[in-house]
Amino acid sequence: MYLNYRRYYRFCKTIPCFSKLLFLFFILNSFTAKAQFSYGESSQKFGVGINADYDMPAGSLKYTYKAAPAYGASFYIFNENWTANVSAGYRVYKPKQDVFYYAVGDNDYxxxxxxxxxxxxxxLGGAYNFNISDGFRLFAGVxxxxxxxKxxxxxxxxxxxxxxxxxEQELYGAPKAGINLSFGENLQLNIQGSYNFxxxxxxxYYNTRTGTLYKSISTGAGLIYKF
Structure with a gap:
């Protein structure tokens, strides 16, 4: 009974966090649209994309878990040199071995x-793009x-x-950088890396692990369709 209550409590705590993220994203979009309306014709475009990354545990996680693929999908807003995104993803680390051993005192384990x-x-994500040549840009963001x-x-x-x-629920933040390659007006390939916290x-009271910090390093690519 107690365990079920804990799971219900954590699930309920997750909903407001996700809702706030979406709310902030749409507020950002509305301000962008208002600014464009004030200053002239809009250069804003939208996009949808999918990505696949190779995610490598760092810090304490790297001793227990192997690197794993991560998959995601995103909605994008493009405005001049700025890009914003709201994204969802999924990743599963698997343990490096079936059984681990640890010392207990001097003579036992x-x-x-x-x-x-x-x-x-x-x-949510944001990035600034640096134009290098036609169809080729560098970007950096968070x-x-x-x-x-689980x-x-x-x-x-x-x-x-x-x-x-x-x-458990975790707050996530990551600096990111990479390149993007454009193929015509509608297709874009992103190649990027990020350091994840x-x-x-x-x-x-509900989770003695509160405050535990995990780290990982991701590299991967994504394909975006603009409209």
């Missing part, structure tokens, strides 16, 4: 097993959003038998 580290992502992450661990030693079934949120 324990064993630990880990489940997949599964994350669902929703975030992503800000939220992760919903995983479990089980450890056994001479003093304890512990199981954790984790379902995601920190567990919530109250310590």
């Amino acid at each position: 324990g064993t630990a097993t880990y489940g997949n580290f599964r994350s669902y992502m929703l975030y 992503n800000l959003g939220a992760y919903e992450t 995983f479990f661990s089980h450890s056994v030693d001479a003093t304890a038998d512990r199981t954790e079934d984790i379902n 995601f920190a567990t949120t919530g109250q310590t």
Whole structure:
């Protein structure tokens, strides 16, 4: 009963966070549109895209989990040299081995097993584009959003038998940079990398892991259709 309440509480906490992200995105879009209306003909365009990345755990995660593919979809707003996006994605890290061993005192050890580290992502992004030549630009920017992450661990030693079934929300932020290549008026290929930070949120009463900071490095490509 207590476990179900905790999961319900965390799910409810996620909804306002996602709603605020979408609200901020559309407020940003409305200000952009208003500015264009005031200063003349709009150069704004929209786009939809898909992306695939190779996501490599960093920090403490790299000792337990292997790199994994990450997939996502995005809606874009293009305005002169600026690009904004709202994106959703999915990624699953798998443990490096079936069983891990850790020391207990001087003469004993324990064993630990880990489940997949599964994350669902929703975030906003912004970038400034530097024109290099026709159809070729460099860009730099940031992503800000939220992760919903699920995983479990089980450890056994001479003093304890512990199981954790984790379902937590995390704040996400990442500087990003890359290149984009245009093919005609409607197609664009993005190649980019990002350094990702995601920190567990919530109250310590419900999750003693609150404040834990994870890191990863991503490189990948995305295809965008503009309209």
